[in-house]
Amino acid sequence: QVQLVESGGNLVQPGGSLRLSCVASGITFSFFDMGWYRQAQGKQRELVARITRSGSTNYADSVKGRFTLSRDNPKDTVYLQMNSLKPEDTAVYYCNAENFISKRNFWGQGTQVTVSS
Numbered sequence: 524q525v526q527l528v529e530s531g532g533n534l535v536q537p538g539g540s541l542r543l544s545c546v547a548s549g550i551t552f553s554f555f556d557m558g559w560y561r562q563a564q565g566k567q568r569e570l571v572a573r574i575t576r577s578g579s580t581n582y583a584d585s586v587k588g589r590f591t592l593s594r595d596n597p598k599d600t601v602y603l604q605m606n607s608l609k610p611e612d613t614a615v616y617y618c619n620a621e622n623f624i625s626k627r628n629f630w631g632q633g634t635q636v637t638v639s640s
Contacts, residue, residue, distance in 0.1 A: 525549035525629045527618045532634030535608055539638070543603040545618030545631055552599040556621045559592065559603045561614035561636075568617065572603060576623055585611075608638045 531543040543559065558573035572582045572592040580592050591604040601618065618631035 525620075527620055527629055527631035529616065529618045529631045529634040531603075532616060532636045534637045534639065536640050537609060537638055539608050540604070540606045541608065541636060543605065543616055543618075543634060543636075545601045545603075547599045547601075547618075547620055550599075550620060550622075550629070553596050554622055554624070556623055557592075557594055557601045558619040558621070559601075559616055560619055561612075561616045562633075563611075563614040566614075571616070574601065605636070608636075610638045612636060613638050 526548045528546045529543060531541055533541055535541055553576060556573060556575045559571040560568050561571050562568040570583055571586055572590055574580045574592045574594050582590060589607045594601045613636060615633040615635050617633045620629045
């Protein structure tokens, strides 16, 4: 059974930082490109950042220079370091895993990030 378990979401003040973690189980982690998406209330889910099996990353323009995505293959975990958070970063953040051959996707249950004073 595939599971992606996110953690690290919280309430934080503007300008603050959070680190989200996503631990995968039930998959061969090194076969998967990993990503974080977010969905704000009333809006569509959007890509935040992705990291390939080889470690190449891409980011949404809105988070470039503030967010850093990394992966630890031995721990089957990806991390999203979020700095200089803004109120518009408020959303539910979802972890995604995509098999690089089949393109089959798996999703986590989401973790809430709220940026507010």
